[in-house]
Amino acid sequence: MKVLVLNSGSSSIKYQLFETHDWAVRAHGAVARIGEALSEFKESWVDADGTRQTQHVERAIPSHRAGIDHIIASLRTNRVIGDISELAAIGHRVVHGGEHFKSPTIVDEAVVAAIRAVTPLAPLHNPANLEGIEVTRRLFPQVPSVAVFDTAFHQTMPRTAYRYALPEWLYLEHRIRRYGFHGTSHHYVAKRAAAMLGxxxxxxxxxxxxxxxxxxxxxxxxxxxxxxxxxxxxxxxxxxxxxxxxxxxxxxxxxxxxxxxxxxxxxxxxxxxxxxxxxxxxxxxxxxxxxxxxxxxxxxxxxxxxxxxxxxxxxxxxxxxxxxxxxxxxxxxxxxxxxxxxxxxxxxxxxxxxxxxxxxxxxxxxxxxxxxxxxxxxxxxxxxxxxELEIAQQAFDATVGVARATQ
Incomplete structure (x- = not known):
């Protein structure tokens, strides 16, 4: 099985494809300048012989949907994936999850609404992240989309650390507080540090x-x-x-x-x-x-x-x-x-x-x-x-956990 990780920006999509048995990267790349007259697509993949291949293409990619279509078509053409059924999950980086999300979450309509509700807290990032989620859910409804939030790791902060010294109503009514970011990175290196410390x-x-x-x-x-x-x-x-x-x-x-x-x-x-x-x-x-x-x-x-x-x-x-x-x-x-x-x-x-x-x-x-x-x-x-590896592993664990719970 494989996990595709997408990081959707306002005019770009970065991606990596992981094998779940050893977490090796089979392919990675980026679509840049989406919506401009000439977009850019860079990709690198490992072919059947184990040789690393690269390609750089410039063409019109008018939308995120077209960009994701292009990524999937390329993965198929390069025989990195044969069928969408090989994907165990699609992991999405989401910058802001507010107080709603403390762990990776399989996306449904309620999750989409919750991400959209905190968009005022991350107006430059969440709309683009949502775009990637909504496109993949429409294109591949059979593959679980999992949102992995930059803010989730910090939801263990005590209120003495996350509350500002502002009137209480600003927190209660508008959730103005400290959330923190880069949580996926901090979590990943913390786990690696623990391993190095034994x-x-x-x-x-x-x-x-x-x-x-x-x-x-x-x-x-x-x-x-x-x-x-x-x-x-x-x-x-x-x-x-x-x-x-x-x-x-x-x-x-x-x-x-x-x-x-x-x-x-x-x-x-x-x-x-x-x-x-x-x-x-x-x-x-x-x-x-x-x-x-x-x-x-x-x-x-x-x-x-x-x-x-x-x-x-x-x-x-x-x-x-x-x-x-x-x-x-x-x-x-x-x-x-x-x-x-x-x-x-x-x-x-x-x-x-x-x-x-x-x-x-x-x-x-x-x-x-x-x-x-x-x-x-x-x-x-x-x-x-x-x-990207942390997102892939969290997305896979989330889908495996749900699968086990429903058995």
């Missing part, structure tokens, strides 16, 4: 740091998320590629009152013009590292602010957890930036956190690894995330 996840206290263009930190106690840096939306928390992260909310009033900015302009400013881009004009940490090495002061400042914010969250979450088994770095920056890892942990030796400079050097080794010294009381781990 302990059950339920016995682990971890701080996981998903650092990429979007970035978030999570405190995990006994395998459960008890606090996370993102809030009602993905804007809160760490410095990100183009998002500001934490700031004084009165800045919004100042921008409106003294600069005459409308709320749409302020939203765009904080989400798309701030973060690393706002500090130094670039939002790619690889380029920022190169600029800093060449003496660019703004690039150096961007690195410093980013590491400073990460270190603050490490300290806060360490205090919240009481004890700490490991800190986990993941995401494009977390996995690849030696400088960020070094600076984020610098000066924390008295807390039992000490990075080994040689181990921290990436070199050719990009897989799972420990970068702390042998005497470090807290292990510091680098673990590449694999959200």
């Amino acid at each position: 302990k059950p996840l339920e016995d682990c206290h971890l701080i996981t740091l998903h650092l990429g263009n979007g970035a978030s930190a999570t405190a995990i106690r006994d395998g459960n998320s008890v606090d996370t840096s993102m809030g009602l939306t993905p804007l809160e928390g760490l410095v990100m590629g183009t998002r500001s992260g934490d700031l004084d909310p009165a800045i919004l009033f100042y921008l409106a009152k003294n600069l005459g900015l409308e709320m749409t302009a302020i939203e765009d400013l904080l989400n798309r013009q701030s973060g690393l881009l706002g500090i130094c004009g670039v939002n790619d940490m690889r380029e920022i590292d190169r600029m800093a090495e060449d003496g660019d002061d703004r690039a150096e400042l961007a690195i410093g602010i980013t590491a400073h914010r990460i270190k603050k969250y490490i300290g806060a979450y360490y205090a919240e957890l009481g004890r700490l088994d490991a800190i986990v770095f993941t995401g494009g920056i977390g996995e690849n930036s030696m400088e960020i890892r070094c600076r984020a942990c610098e000066g924390l030796e008295t807390l039992g956190i000490k990075i080994d400079d040689r181990s921290n050097f990436c070199g050719e080794h990009r897989g799972e690894r420990c970068i702390s010294t042998p005497e470090s009381q807290v292990r510091v781990l680098v673990i590449p995330t694999n959200e």
